[in-house]
Amino acid sequence: MRLILADTGAVSRALTNVPKFSEAFDYIGESNVLISAATKVELFQWINGYKSQLGEKDYRSLLLKVNSLNTVQIDRKVSATAVELSRRYFSGVGDLLIAATAIENDIELFTYNKKHFKTIKGVRLYNPPSFQK
Numbered sequence: 001m002r003l004i005l006a007d008t009g010a011v012s013r014a015l016t017n018v019p020k021f022s023e024a025f026d027y028i029g030e031s032n033v034l035i036s037a038a039t040k041v042e043l044f045q046w047i048n049g050y051k052s053q054l055g056e057k058d059y060r061s062l063l064l065k066v067n068s069l070n071t072v073q074i075d076r077k078v079s080a081t082a083v084e085l086s087r088r089y090f091s092g093v094g095d096l097l098i099a100a101t102a103i104e105n106d107i108e109l110f111t112y113n114k115k116h117f118k119t120i121k122g123v124r125l126y127n128p129p130s131f132q133k
Helices: 008-015 019-028 037-049 056-068 076-088 093-104
Strands: 004-006 033-036 070-072 108-110
Touching: 004 008, 004 093, 008 019, 008 037, 008 056, 033 037, 033 093, 037 056, 037 070, 037 093, 076 093, 093 108
Parallel strands: 004 033, 004 108, 033 070
Antiparallel strands: none
8 A cells, every 4th residue: 555645634533533534544554644744733733622621541542643643754845845835825834734745755645625735736635445435
């Protein structure tokens, strides 16, 4: 199986066992799922935002799961590409960094928000079998 970059929406839904997303991650294989450092930051913010609603056990479990994901760091090439994308597309900083990570590493992107990425030249979207039903 090839490597797939997953964005925050896809990962958060897989972590909370939304069926289509859990099935997609099972199909890809956890060792083949990559996240951008930007996604990791967004996931930690998401988890901390729900800390008071989660029990301590669930909170720690989510932190461990996010920490276990293979993370692609934001290097100079990714940064430069994100800056260039920001000149051409209106999007959030996180999405631009995620798109740039996918482009610079030549990896397909699995996302919950296809509309955020489908117009960005160079981003190839991944459509798992669980989404083709």
